[in-house]
Amino acid sequence: MVRSKLSRLFPVVAASAGALALAACGSGGTTPAASSSTPSTTASPTSTTVTTATSAPSTSAPASQPVAQPADSGLCKAGDVKLSLGQGDAGAGSTYRPLLITNSSSKPCLIQGFPGVSYVAGEDGHQVGKDAFRDGTKGNAVKLNPGQTAAADIQFVNVRNYDPGTCQPTAVKGLRIYLPQETASNFVPAEGTGCASTKIPGNQLSVKTVHVA
Secondary structure (H helix, E strand, C coil): CHHHHHHHHHHHHHHHHHHHHHHHHHHHCCCCCCCCCCCCCCCCCCCCCCCCCCCCCCCCCCCCCCCCCCCCCCECCHHHEEEEECCCEEECCEEEEEEEEEECCCCCEEECCCCEEEEEECCCCEEECCCCEECCCCCCCEEECCCCEEEEEEEEECHHHCCHHHHCEEEEEEEEEECCCCCCEEEEEEEEEEECCCCCCCCCEEECCCEEC
C-alpha cells in the first residue's frame, strides 16, 4: 500500500523537477540584447555670411566749367610786326643782311631768340632747302614799343659755289619768317637762288638771335 503511493508520487516529482530544469535552462541561456549606444549628435553652429551692399561712386560727369582764356603773353605776333631786309655786306662767298622787325601795332611787345627762316618758291610758297641754321646763343628779350625796330642778322651763302648736281639750284621768291615762339609766318620778298637739295655741305642760310637794331 505504501509502495503503491510512493510509486504514484515519483512521477509527479520527476515531472516537476523537469519543468524546473527547463525553466532554469531557459532563463540562463537567454543572452540579453546589446544596447546600442547612439552617439549624441551636436549641431555645429552655422556660419552665416552677411553681404553688405556697397553703393558705387557716382559716375555722373561734373558740370562743365567755362574755359579760361589764356592771358596775353605780350610776345610779338606775326600780325604785330612789319618785316624787311636791310642793307648788308658781302664777303667770303656770302652776303649778310639784317632782318628788320618793326612793331606796327598800337601796344608794346617782346621778342627774344631766333626767328625761323627759309627760302620759298612757286605760287604755293613751298620751302626750298633746309631751314636757316641758328648761329650763336639766344639773346636777351627785346621790348618793342610801337614803331620801334629789332634786328636778326642773316647770312646768305652764294649757292653758285656748290656743285649744281648736289645743290639743285632753284629760283626763290623770298623768305618765310617765323618770329620766336610764333606759329604764324610772314613773307619777305627776296628774289634769288637757293639749293633745293638738303644734302649740300654747310648751310645756305644762317640766322643769329634777335637784338636791338
